Amino acid sequence: MPDPYRKQLDKYAEALSIAHNDEVVGDLKSGNTADMLKMFTDGNLDKRFNKVKDQVEFVAEFFDEEEFEEQVVTYVKTLPLLAYDTGISDGERFLDWLPSQLELSEEQKDAIRCQQARHKIEDVARENRLAHVSFQGQLTVAEKLAEDFGEDDKLQIQVNPICVRTTFKTTALLGDDAEVPAIVQFYPVKNDIRTALLEDDGLELIDVLHESGPTTLDNLQAAMTFKMSRDELMELCLELVEIKLATIR
Amino acid sequence: MLPTIGYALREQNRPILTDPAINGCEITFERADDPLRVEKYLQDLNFDHVSIHALKLSVASADPPGEKNMKALKEIADENGADSISDHLGFTRNAHEGVEMGHFAPPPYTQDALEATVRNLDVVQNYFGDRRFYLENVAYLFEFAGEMNEQEFLTETLKRSGSGWLLDVTNVYANSVNFGYDAYEFIKGVMPHADAVQMHLAGGVYDEKVKEYIDSHSHPIPDDVFDLYRFALELSKGKVSAVFIERDQEFPDEAGWRSEAKQVRDIMEEVYAVSA
Numbered sequence: 001m002p003d004p005y006r007k008q009l010d011k012y013a014e015a016l017s018i019a020h021n022d023e024v025v026g027d028l029k030s031g032n033t034a035d036m037l038k039m040f041t042d043g044n045l046d047k048r049f050n051k052v053k054d055q056v057e058f059v060a061e062f063f064d065e066e067e068f069e070e071q072v073v074t075y076v077k078t079l080p081l082l083a084y085d086t087g088i089s090d091g092e093r094f095l096d097w098l099p100s101q102l103e104l105s106e107e108q109k110d111a112i113r114c115q116q117a118r119h120k121i122e123d124v125a126r127e128n129r130l131a132h133v134s135f136q137g138q139l140t141v142a143e144k145l146a147e148d149f150g151e152d153d154k155l156q157i158q159v160n161p162i163c164v165r166t167t168f169k170t171t172a173l174l175g176d177d178a179e180v181p182a183i184v185q186f187y188p189v190k191n192d193i194r195t196a197l198l199e200d201d202g203l204e205l206i207d208v209l210h211e212s213g214p215t216t217l218d219n220l221q222a223a224m225t226f227k228m229s230r231d232e233l234m235e236l237c238l239e240l241v242e243i244k245l246a247t248i249r
Numbered sequence: 250m251l252p253t254i255g256y257a258l259r260e261q262n263r264p265i266l267t268d269p270a271i272n273g274c275e276i277t278f279e280r281a282d283d284p285l286r287v288e289k290y291l292q293d294l295n296f297d298h299v300s301i302h303a304l305k306l307s308v309a310s311a312d313p314p315g316e317k318n319m320k321a322l323k324e325i326a327d328e329n330g331a332d333s334i335s336d337h338l339g340f341t342r343n344a345h346e347g348v349e350m351g352h353f354a355p356p357p358y359t360q361d362a363l364e365a366t367v368r369n370l371d372v373v374q375n376y377f378g379d380r381r382f383y384l385e386n387v388a389y390l391f392e393f394a395g396e397m398n399e400q401e402f403l404t405e406t407l408k409r410s411g412s413g414w415l416l417d418v419t420n421v422y423a424n425s426v427n428f429g430y431d432a433y434e435f436i437k438g439v440m441p442h443a444d445a446v447q448m449h450l451a452g453g454v455y456d457e458k459v460k461e462y463i464d465s466h467s468h469p470i471p472d473d474v475f476d477l478y479r480f481a482l483e484l485s486k487g488k489v490s491a492v493f494i495e496r497d498q499e500f501p502d503e504a505g506w507r508s509e510a511k512q513v514r515d516i517m518e519e520v521y522a523v524s525a
Contacts, residue, residue, distance in 0.1 A: 005361035006311035006344060012393070013343035016350045027357070029392040036391040039459065044351035080348035084305075084318055087284065126284035129324070136287045191285035 016041055017080035048076045048090065055091025058118075062111040062172075071101055087126065092119045107172040114173055117166040117186045118193050124162050125188060131161040136190055138247045145248035146241050150217050150234040157220065157237050159209035159246045160187045189244045196243055201226045205236055206245070214249055251521055252489040253298040254514050258290075261500040266294055270510040273298040275335075275493040279305070281325045289328045298491045299331045300383070300447065306336040306373060308384070309356035311344040311365055313372035326380060333490065335383040335415045335447065336373075338366070338403060355387055358395030358402040363409075370410035381490070383447045385415035386439075388423040388464040399424070400435050404442045413445035416485075418478050419464055422471075423453060426462040432477055440484045450478055450513060451495040467498035469509060475516060482520040492517065 008027075015023040019041035025034045052072050053060070060068045075094050082093070095112050098104070104112070125132045138158065149155050164186045171178050174197070183203060185196045198206070208223050209215065215223075221233050228236070240246035253273030256262045258280075266274060274296045281290035281301075291299070303322055306314045326334060339353030356362040374382050386403055395402070407414055416436065425432035440446075452468035455461070470478075482489065492513060501509070 003311070003361070005359075005365050008357065008361075009311050009340060009343040010347065012354070013340070013348050013350055016354070017348045027393055029394045032391045035459070039461075040352070040354065040390045041350075048351050081351055083342040083345060083347045083349055084315060085349050086318075086321075087282065122284050126321075129284060132285070133287055188285050190287050191283065193285075 014080065016044075018077055019045055045076055048081060049073060052076060052091050052094050055088045055119075056094060056115060059095065059108075059111045059115045062108045067102075071098060074101070087122055088119045092116065095119075106170045110168045110170050110172050113166045113168065114184075117164045117184070120164040121162055121186050121188055121193050124164060128161055132188065135161055135247060136188075138249055139189070139244055142241050142244075142247040146238055149238065149241075149248050150230070153216060153218070156214040156216055156249050157209065157241070157246055158214040158249055159206055159240070160244070163187050163206065163210070163245075165203075185245065187245050194243070196245055201228065202236060202240070205233075205240065209246065251517055253296065253491045254510060254517065255296060255298070255491065255493055256506070256510065257302065257493055257495045259496065259500075262496070262506050263294075265503055265506045265510075266296075268507050268510060270507065270514040272296055273300075273491045273493065275300045275302050275491075275495075276325065276329060276331070278303040278322050278325055281329070282321060290325065291329045298333070299329055300333040300335055300491060300493070301326045301329070301331045302493075303334065303336040304353070305341050305349070307339070307341045307353065308336060308369045308373060309338060309340040309362055309366045310342055310347075310369065313369040315345060316376075319373070319376045323377065326377075331380065333381045333383060333413070333447070334377050335385055335413075337385045337387045338406065339387045339389075353387055355389045355392060355399065356402075357393035358397045358399060360396060362395075363402060363405055366406055367409045370406070370412050374410070374412065381413050381445055383413035383415035383445070384410070385417050385449065386420050388417070388420035390427075390461070392428070400438050404439050407439070407442045411444070413447065413490075414439065414443035415447045415449060416440075416443075416481055417449035417451075418481055419449065419451040419453060419470070419474050422474050422477055423462045423464045426455075433480055436477070436481050437484065440481070443485075444488060446485045446489045448478065448481065448489065448492040449495055450474060450492065465498060466495045469501070469505070470494070470512075475512070478513070479516050479520060482517060486521065 012024055021037045021041055025037055049072055075097060081090055095116055145155055165183055167181050167183050168174055169181045171180055174182055182197055185198055187194055204226050212223060217234055221230055241248060255271050255273030257275040257277060276290055278301050337353045339355050341353045342349045421432045421435055450470050451466045452470045453462055453464040454468055456463050
């Protein structure tokens with residue numbers, strides 16, 4: 001059975017998180033008014049509205065501005081913010097909820113997929129912050145080491161540990177010449193999130209590197225199912241290094 | 250030795266943090282908690298005292314803060330060589346699997362709330378170990394019905410938990426204006442029960458429409474708050490580690506940032522010189 005204090009806070013937090021102030025006003029200290037409570041909840045809802053809007057700003061560009069804002073208002077007034085909201089978690093939840101409210105075009109769905117992938121990058125980095133910092137540090141010497149990659153047997157290639165992949169089904173975010181569906185690789189360079197469109201061999205290379213951890217060119221060649229010469233594989237590796245999706249150590 | 254003086258770090262004041270009047274810094278955890286950041290939040294700045302200020306430990310909730318949440322805080326503290334950690338005497342969520350209100354509210358000042366708060370503070374202080382934890386008195390817009398007043402609740406919490414007190418002087422001032430109590434008596438009553446103290450200073454605005462002083466961190470520190478600060482310093486000599494100025498809106502120019510820090514330091518030097 002829940003303890004009385006827990007029950008009391010359940011009532012307060014659940015009501016105030018979505019401004020159902022009538023449920024709480026009777027519990028205020030004598031002399032406190034409904035207007036005082038309203039100042040609290042209005043301020044909180046305004047802040048949450050602005051925060052969610054900022055977090056999904058990119059997606060908003062694919063919608064009618066007024067209609068999109070109405071959806072954000074409905075969202076913050078009906079779905080309480082979850083405990084331990086961090087970073088972009090509320091915006092992410094809004095994007096999960098939005099398709100239940102509107103019939104979305106394929107372009108709008110792509111915009112949502114893109115924003116979700118960017119959010120996911122932050123989630124993965126949060127869980128693996130040390131790996132992210134260490135990899136970004138290693139990038140500073142990658143260009144120099146890359147000159148000897150393939151010749152110096154001790155050098156290893158390492159993939160960016162913070163990688164997220166999604167599939168775009170339209171050309172809206174890719175340009176008219178792109179072939180769709182297209183698998184898009186998201187990854188951070190410092191605190192900037194970049195994207196890469198890779199062929200099947202590049203995608204496999206990333207998967208193999210994630211599986212193996214840092215590895216030499218020879219070991220990598222043995223692990224790949226895509227058959228290519230050592231020189232071709234080296235060239236592919238160096239392309240990933242050049243766009244900072246991989247580094248040499 | 251004088252307590253350190255500093256600002257709550259914002260990008261707008263970062264360029265003046267090497268001012269000679271400033272030797273401390275407060276990092277707001279939620280601002281520093283950027284998972285993609287590669288450099289430490291302080292970058293190349295160095296201070297005599299660094300504190301990490303959190304907004305969502307929610308120590309008056311029914312459950313103690315989750316370990317994941319505290320771990321993230323500790324990582325920022327480690328990365329920036331922090332000496333202390335602080336958060337507010339309030340609740341932002343009900344419990345672990347519950348909901349957030351978006352901002353902290355004061356708990357109902359009851360025995361049940363006191364028990365939960367003291368238990369949660371034990372968890373928090375054990376987790377952060379040697380880093381001293383400071384509990385901030387909040388500015389509130391309303392109060393729940395309870396069994397004691399804010400001063401009694403805060404005093405009992407400090408006595409039983411052993412937590413330091415982050416005395417937000419402006420919050421005491423705001424509550425005294427809005428709820429009609431004597432700010433000096435409030436501080437005088439609580440201070441003997443705090444064995445370690447930090448202070449916050451900020452400037453808000455009196456909203457004529459709602460007849461409330463709003464702790465908006467948007468204006469220079471008012472004279473009434475400076476007077477209260479002087480009084481609090483006189484009462485707390487020997488146990489204050491740091492004083493931090495908060496500003497979140499309507500940012501001043503460079504001279505404004507520097508002169509406010511200097512004013513805070515001048516008062517401190519006067520108070521400590523008299524005692525010497």
